Amino acid sequence: MTERLAGKVAVVTGGTSGIGLATAHRFAAEGATVFLTGRREAELAAAVEQIGRRAVGAQGECRAIGVQGDVAKLEDLDRLYATVREGAGRVDVLFANAGIAEFATIEQITEAGFDQTFAVDVKAVLFTVQKALPLMPDGAAVVLNASMLTIKGVPAFGLLSAAKAAVRSFARTWANELKDRRIRVNAVSPGPVETPAISSLAGGQEQGRKLLSEMAAHVPLGRVAQPDEIAKAVLFLASDDASYVNGVELFVDGGMVVPKRRSRQDPRALTPSGNPWRGPGLARPRPPPRSPAAPLSPPRCRTRRAPGGAAGSRPR
Numbered sequence: 245m246t247e248r249l250a251g252k253v254a255v256v257t258g259g260t261s262g263i264g265l266a267t268a269h270r271f272a273a274e275g276a277t278v279f280l281t282g283r284r285e286a287e288l289a290a291a292v293e294q295i296g297r298r299a300v301g302a303q304g305e306c307r308a309i310g311v312q313g314d315v316a317k318l319e320d321l322d323r324l325y326a327t328v329r330e331g332a333g334r335v336d337v338l339f340a341n342a343g344i345a346e347f348a349t350i351e352q353i354t355e356a357g358f359d360q361t362f363a364v365d366v367k368a369v370l371f372t373v374q375k376a377l378p379l380m381p382d383g384a385a386v387v388l389n390a391s392m393l394t395i396k397g398v399p400a401f402g403l404l405s406a407a408k409a410a411v412r413s414f415a416r417t418w419a420n421e422l423k424d425r426r427i428r429v430n431a432v433s434p435g436p437v438e439t440p441a442i443s444s445l446a447g448g449q450e451q452g453r454k455l456l457s458e459m460a461a462h463v464p465l466g467r468v469a470q471p472d473e474i475a476k477a478v479l480f481l482a483s484d485d486a487s488y489v490n491g492v493e494l495f496v497d498g499g500m501v502v503p504k505r506r507s508r509q510d511p512r513a514l515t516p517s518g519n520p521w522r523g524p525g526l527a528r529p530r531p532p533p534r535s536p537a538a539p540l541s542p543p544r545c546r547t548r549r550a551p552g553g554a555a556g557s558r559p560r
């Protein structure tokens with residue numbers, strides 16, 4: 245394997261499971277020393293052990309260090325960066341990933357749910373990045389974990405969509421604010437990913453599986469993502485491969501945000517070639533040649549487009 249992050253120091257928040265854990269694995273495998281966080285002590289220790297076993301540096305040093313803490317508590321963030329300063333002295337790559345989600349429609353959202361979502365998914369992202377800045381050298385890379393929900397209006401995901409839209413917005417603003425230090429800031433926006441978050445969102449493993457298969461039906465690739473498929477995109481944004489990529493929202497969603505065709509008819513049925521825009525099926529009939537002597541027909545009445553129909557143009 246190439247070592248695209250050789251000698252770099254990375255911080256991954258929410259590294260105890262799912263996308264964060266997969267990314268911490270990737271970063272360490274690519275040569276980085278990774279500081280990962282999470283609230284659950286046992287899961288954090290297990291993650292560090294797993295990564296350390298697979299990614300031991302040339303000198304035998306362990307490439308994963310766990311720092312337990314809650315990203316929504318500023319004193320925990322201070323402790324995280326104090327540990328990083330002491331252990332490595334800098335942060336070359338930051339993946340602000342930790343996040344939570346809950347299902348609630350506009351009628352169901354509570355003040356507590358709002359405060360919790362915005363505390364972890366928005367406020368914590370801001371201070372995770374702000375407090376890392378003094379440790380970041382020029383040319384460092386920040387990746388924020390957003391979601392394809394930034395541009396979708398999925399019922400019961402209003403809180404998460406709004407929070408992730410804020411995160412996407414941070415990426416754009418900070419890319420400009422940090423330009424003098426050449427710090428690149430990008431957002432990754434996953435579609436549905438098979439992680440423990442889905443089961444806890446759905447209320448159990450069985451319900452989680454059902455939710456995942458429902459989600460898969462909306463993905464052009466016909467399946468949900470595995471965490472490592474997001475981690476590979478995060479690695480790209482974090483590494484020099486993305487040296488000219490800044491302020492973007494990279495959708496890693498199997499094509500879910502691609503606008504759908506409106507036609508109710510299978511386009512392949514329209515033409516033998518299978519190309520709906522060429523072939524005889526949609527060829528526009530040519531008007532019969534008009535003899536020069538024929539009287540001009542009166543202008544045709546413009547009609548409204550019939551629902552589902554193709555005729556007529558809009559009235560002026």
Ligand SMILES: NC(=O)c1ccc[n+]([C@@H]2O[C@H](COP(=O)([O-])OP(=O)(O)OC[C@H]3O[C@@H](n4cnc5c(N)ncnc54)[C@H](OP(=O)(O)O)[C@@H]3O)[C@@H](O)[C@H]2O)c1
Binds near residue numbers: 285435
């Ligand atoms: N799964 C998807 O379909 C999907 C799609 C789009 C975007 N995302 C985003 O991807 C990110 C990771 O989600 P995931 O699906 O990988 O979920 P996950 O497996 O549940 O992982 C969430 C991670 O965040 C950590 N975390 C949560 N709250 C925290 C807090 N207050 N302080 C510190 N760590 C905290 C968790 O660790 P502890 O529990 O140990 O604290 C865990 O490591 C989230 O930002 C999520 O919005 C997920």
